[in-house]
Amino acid sequence: MNYSTQMDAAKKGIITKEMEIVAKKEKVRVEDLMELVSQGKVAIPANKNHLSIDPEGIGKGLRTKINVNLGISKDCCNIEMELEKVKKAIEMKAEAIMDLSCFGKTQEFRQRLIHMSPAMIGTVPMYDAVGFYDKELKDLTAEDLFRVVETHAKDGVDFMTIHAGMNRETAEIFKRNPRLTNIVSRGGSLLYAWMELNNKENPFYEQYDRLLDICEKYDVTISLGDACRPGSIADSTDPSQIKELMTLGELTKRAWERNVQIMIEGPGHMALNEIEANMVLEKKLCYDAPFYVLGPIVTDVAPGYDHITSAIGGAIAATYGADFLCYVTPAEHLRLPDLEDMKEGIIATKIAAHAADIAKGIKGARDWDNKMSKARKELDWEGMFNLAIDEEKARRYRKSSMPEDEHTCTMCGKMCAVRNMNKVMEGKNINILREDD
Incomplete structure (x- = not known):
């Protein structure tokens, strides 16, 4: 039987080689894993063009996975240094690497990364759009944005952060409910600014079916980005965050109808006592889709030590339902991380993930x-x-x-x-x- 995506195969009762690999790693029955994939409760991000991938599962009943961010910027445009970070991240067995490059022609770096990495690869196409076309933000068209998404998909990216929940309605909620730190998501702020400058709806929301077409074609998992993630503990669990989360739940169901795998991205900065409730809320509003969190960073006053503030929040978040932790390094809020920063971030996040797996009763933890x-x-x-x-x-x-x-x-x-x-x-x-x- 033919299938378009891992979810499509699972719904048809087809056990893919990726499912077999993941089931063996997780020490679970492949039939049980297939059922969770069919329901969207587990995602296996594995682009058809990422030939070197060693697949991992993210979601219910599986080990908590970690992601490493890297990539070039205008101020630190050293591709070879970033590739050294890639090698170290692979050596340290990070399950995912996100290329957050935001300057210049990034395709060479992305293609080299995908070719050499057994870890799943994620990107944020919105970051790439300005440099890809050498256009200012206001001058980008919807056509431009979708062309970048297709380029990333064709290159072999396994999951993409798309801030489709930042629509005009969410933007109005944000305007009516002032925040201490406004919008701190880079991709979210770019889309918000694009919408304001052009007085238009977010193309990824307005033409969501077009996005699903691309992702279904290459089996790209959409990581529905949290443009309104809190950038300070003062802004957590506010109307903007919750409104966007509700929209992400609606987009999740639409993706699953097209057999496109989904992850939901979450906070951000958040006080310890709010974390459990936020995990429960995400799972409820987004139908138990895998949850991918940055931190949460549990206090705002520790620059230079945010790998620790993040690990504290990450361990609690994963205990109560988060499935995927994005690492935070000591350089967070200060600079692009160097190799040693990256190593410290990986270790801290691995500790948080493993501590949560013990608490969750993950088999063998x-x-x-x-x-x-x-x-x-x-x-x-x-x-x-x-x-x-x-x-x-x-x-x-x-x-x-x-x-x-x-x-x-x-x-x-x-x-x-x-x-x-x-x-x-x-x-x-x-x-x-x-x-x-």
Whole structure:
């Protein structure tokens, strides 16, 4: 039987090779996975033209996935440096990479990225449009925007952030309900500005069926962007955010009718006590579609440490329903991240994702922790390093401060609880001040 997309195949009862790969990774029955894909509760972003992809599933009952943002800008236009980041992200097993390039002719970088990456690739075509045509924002036409989308799809992009929920109605809600930080989504602000400058409706909303045509043709997953995501904790869960979310729910159902896979993007900055409710609200209003969140960043006062503020929010968000975490680096709000910033962002986000998987009861999630605990009990340092989420840092810290007794560390030395409990449980004497017998 023929099928157009992963969702179309699932509805027809066809098990694709991508479903088989994902089911094996997730340790779930492929038939159960197929049912979730058919319902839209799991997405498998896998463009037909992305030949190097190692597919992943995002959604209900699956491991929380992470995304790494990178790409060139006008101030930092070093393609080779960004490709080094790509290599590091792949090495660190990030499941997705978003190319957020927003300057110049980006197609060369995007095509090289897709060719070399087993991770799924995402883009925001709106970022590319100004440079693609060398036109000012006001002068772009709807035709221009759809041509960029088709170019990205043809190149092999697996998912695209499209801010289709920023329509005239949402814009009016925003105007009537002033915010502390206005619209902080780059793509959302560009579309809002385009609408205002041209006094027109958002083309991606107005011609949504045309967008679905492109995505169905190449099996591109639409990541419905949150133009009104809060940029400060003061703006979270406000009328603009909720109105847009309601619109995204309507667009989700229309996409599923066309067998186009959907993810929903979410906040943003948000106080800890609002996160759970927002996750429940998204799942309710968007019919349990996979939820992709940036953070949430739980306080606004930690520039230089936003990988931590984001990881705190991300762990809570994923515990209560988020399926996909976009990493945040220490450079957030300050500069384009360098290689070390990227690594710190990946580690922090992986910790958040894994902590949430434990809380959600994802199959096999605790096994990793139990193996680490066993290695600690046995003072098996090599085992601990091999299991560490960041093996290089663990080895470096250990090597930088070696204890007198090689089985312990310089925190406790021979007063090490693990060492002494092992000895006493084995009926052995404990020598703390002297050499062992």
